[in-house]
Amino acid sequence: MNTTNRALSIIAFYLSEYDMKAVNALGFQTRSEAINSISHNVGNGNNYLKLRRDEFDALPESSSSRKGWRNRPPIREVVEMAAYLRQFSFDEITDIVKALIEHEDSIPVNLTDSQNDSVLDTVDENEFESLINFSDPTARLVVKTETGTYRVYNQSKVVQLKILYRGCCQICGINPVAQFNTNICEAHHILPFSESQNNDSNNIIILCPNHHRLIHKLKPDFDPEKLTFSVKGKDILHVVLDYHLRRN
Ligand SMILES: [Zn+2]
Ligand SMILES: [Zn+2]
Incomplete structure (x- = not known):
């Protein structure tokens, strides 16, 4: 992956690190539902989010039970981003991810x-x-x-x-x-x-x-x-x- 979508990378880390806990915290039932919906909202192909999640899964410190993409050493950006994002608690990163995903439509208010x-x-x-x-x-x-x-x-x-x-x-x-x-x-x-x-x-x-x-x-x-x-x-x-x- 040569291109970089920073917002999707954060979300990919979150899905890798917390898996179903993250999926549910975002209001989804399944992993694929989360991947499809988020990719749609953030404006990129589903494959990007999935591949990047696999890259986070493959990090040695990863707590993920999935095997991840181990064909090559992780790129520096993934390593650095994971180290940075691990400073945040689950609740903190959940709120950050929601802020990155949500698109607001104008809702008239009373x-x-x-x-x-x-x-x-x-x-x-x-x-x-x-x-x-x-x-x-x-x-x-x-x-x-x-x-x-x-x-x-x-x-x-x-x-x-x-x-x-x-x-x-x-x-x-x-x-x-x-x-x-x-x-x-x-x-x-x-x-x-x-x-x-x-x-x-x-x-x-x-x-x-x-x-x-x-x-x-x-x-x-x-x-x-x-x-x-x-x-x-x-x-x-x-x-x-x-x-x-x-x-x-
Ligand atoms: Zn400044
Ligand atoms: Zn200003």
Whole structure:
């Protein structure tokens, strides 16, 4: 396998490591049901997920009872990803995997549901980002969509992706406050949510506050193939740390 789909690789690790426990936690009955449905949602052939799961199965530390693909030594990426992902608990990685899989369709909501909603009528990107990054993530955030209906914004994706990166920025690759053992990185929508209304994980990047400000200031274009930001055709910033964006 020469191509790399980072999100599917995480899911493949999860299915390898936890097998039926993972299948059931995602709401599926059988392995093949899980593979087919996830591949469909994440946008890749079923074979990819299956083959990559087999590669994780074949790792010497694997707890999987399946034999896996032992024809050749595992590629470095699989070894490194498994080592990184083993830091997370089953519950943590289950939530991360759900955040990677789920695609949200606009579900109209009844605004009289709760008096405590944060309701955004016109979505100003900066105001919106400060809400998703700095407000209580358990509070309900309701946004008006292009079609004029309201939908509940799923903040859990932002929360889970921040957990996945453990405080590190995808551009500089470091946790700027590591010595304080905390996480101040922020979620940024690559295509502004106010325009795209795309809250899928492949439209969210995790950035340190400096790089986040810089991106807002320069408004560069993003190339999802190269994982670079460019201004007037010139690459100015590269994603150096990626566990979820690369899908090809
Ligand atoms: Zn940074
Ligand atoms: Zn932003």
